[in-house]
Amino acid sequence: AQSVTQPDIHITVSEGASLELRCNYSYGATPYLFWYVQSPGQGLQLLLKYFSGDTLVQGIKGFEAEFKRSQSSFNLRKPSVHWSDAAEYFCAVGGATNKLIFGTGTLLAVQP
Amino acid sequence: NAGVTQTPKFQVLKTGQSMTLQCAQDMNHNSMYWYRQDPGMGLRLIYYSASEGTTDKGEVPNGYNVSRLNKREFSLRLESAAPSQTSVYFCASSERGASGANVLTFGAGSRLTVL
Numbered sequence: 001a002q003s004v005t006q007p008d009i010h011i012t013v014s015e016g017a018s019l020e021l022r023c024n025y026s027y028g029a030t031p032y033l034f035w036y037v038q039s040p041g042q043g044l045q046l047l048l049k050y051f052s053g054d055t056l057v058q059g060i061k062g063f064e065a066e067f068k069r070s071q072s073s074f075n076l077r078k079p080s081v082h083w084s085d086a087a088e089y090f091c092a093v094g095g096a097t098n099k100l101i102f103g104t105g106t107l108l109a110v111q112p
Numbered sequence: 113n114a115g116v117t118q119t120p121k122f123q124v125l126k127t128g129q130s131m132t133l134q135c136a137q138d139m140n141h142n143s144m145y146w147y148r149q150d151p152g153m154g155l156r157l158i159y160y161s162a163s164e165g166t167t168d169k170g171e172v173p174n175g176y177n178v179s180r181l182n183k184r185e186f187s188l189r190l191e192s193a194a195p196s197q198t199s200v201y202f203c204a205s206s207e208r209g210a211s212g213a214n215v216l217t218f219g220a221g222s223r224l225t226v227l
Contacts, residue, residue, distance in 0.1 A: 019117065032214075
């Protein structure tokens with residue numbers, strides 16, 4: 001079955017600290033992988049995506065993610081978190097079909 | 113540059129009432145989607161339309177109907193609302209890129225409460 005697991009429901013980091021949000025997926029074919037961010041009361045904004053090629057992808061707002069096929073993971077990282085990064089983050093997987101499967105999200109809080 | 117526009121942003125219904133959520137996109141995308149977002153459950157696909165004139169069920173279609181009115185518009189109808197349909201609804205659109213992947217662009221959401 002196709003699925004996405006985000007094991008951390010809620011993470012709190014201090015401003016300036018590094019961040020890693022975990023994402024594991026189960027997908028039968030070659031996956032397309034995405035990270036979206038949702039600020040309170042807003043829609044989802046695409047942070048970055050992986051289709052093929054270099055397994056380390058760069059996104060907006062200083063975020064990056066690394067695709068590890070052997071671990072079925074696509075973890076999101078940022079070297080130094082800003083207070084404005086507080087939001088909910090969703091990992092998603094899709095393929096050649098139109099269906100995108102989302103994880104349950106990780107809520108990030110940033111302490112001053 | 114509007115992107116994906118959803119109306120209304122907020123709605124309160126009584127059990128048994130009907131309503132339609134409207135969605136329009138101005139990016140000339142072929143595919144459109146309706147998702148619902150519930151706490152702790154992420155986003156779940158209700159229905160999608162791969163192209164004008166086609167619609168398909170997603171993960172949670174029961175209690176909903178959709179209409180792809182034209183290439184721009186994709187509406188979601190609740191014929192007889194139930195409290196279990198209290199949720200935030202997101203419309204999205206996409207175009208398949210050269211890689212074969214669909215990258216979704218989302219609307220701002222519609223918060224629906226059913227009493």
